[in-house]
Amino acid sequence: MMEREEKVLDIVLESLISRCQEIKKSLISFLYRLENDYQKLDWPAFLDNFALISGQINNMMKILKNEKTPPLRNRILLPLLLAPDRDEDLATLTEGRVVAFNHEMVPDYLRTKLEPEIEAIEAKLSAKAMQINPETGSKHITSVNKIANHILELIKNIKEDWESESSQRTSIPVTSSIQDTNTILAAIYLGKGLKPVPTMVPKPGPAPGVAMGPQGPNQTGPRPPGMGKAPSAIKTNIKSASQNNPYNR
Structure with a gap:
């Protein structure tokens, strides 16, 4: 009987030691974050660390309150x-x-x-x-409970508002298309998909400042310096015809 109790006690002590080591690691990690990463530590992470430590302590207390655990208070440590x-x-x-x-x-x-x-x-x-x-104590307890319930109600309302805003943000319709954006960028930088502009070909004709005569183009604009008047064949022919006219006598 004594040997069985000793074995159970050894198992319980080993389990308690392992639970204490887990709590110790969690405390060391939490203290390290408080000292070094306090700027990045937000309130939800803070609560998560407390919840982790609280859960580990509850697990250790369950071992101590278990029916199979021998009462440690009956043991004397010398x-x-x-x-x-x-x-x-x-x-x-x-x-x-x-x-x-x-x-x-x-x-x-x-x-x-x-x-x-x-x-x-x-x-x-x-x-x-x-x-x-006792009456004063009950009044104080009622007042503290009222304040706590009011704070909880405020937190609950803020949480509901935040969740509703988050749901609305996720339901916003998409107003852009990645495919259209890529098409526009390809058209701007690479000219992809753009139609070429037709070039206007000039029709053949006289150059500016040149008039077409019966014998070829005559220059109607100002003559270059050093060039005289060209003899007119039409005037010469008319003059010779007037000399041979018999009615001039």
């Missing part, structure tokens, strides 16, 4: 050896927090009650709480 010298194995096991298990460290690590100063403060607060009238 130091087998006290030494003022440094113990390397103890320092490694406690990650440097406890380097020697001496008369100064034992009362702090093996105590089952709070420190006297903390006990005095707790007793004072308990006595002050007992002096409050």
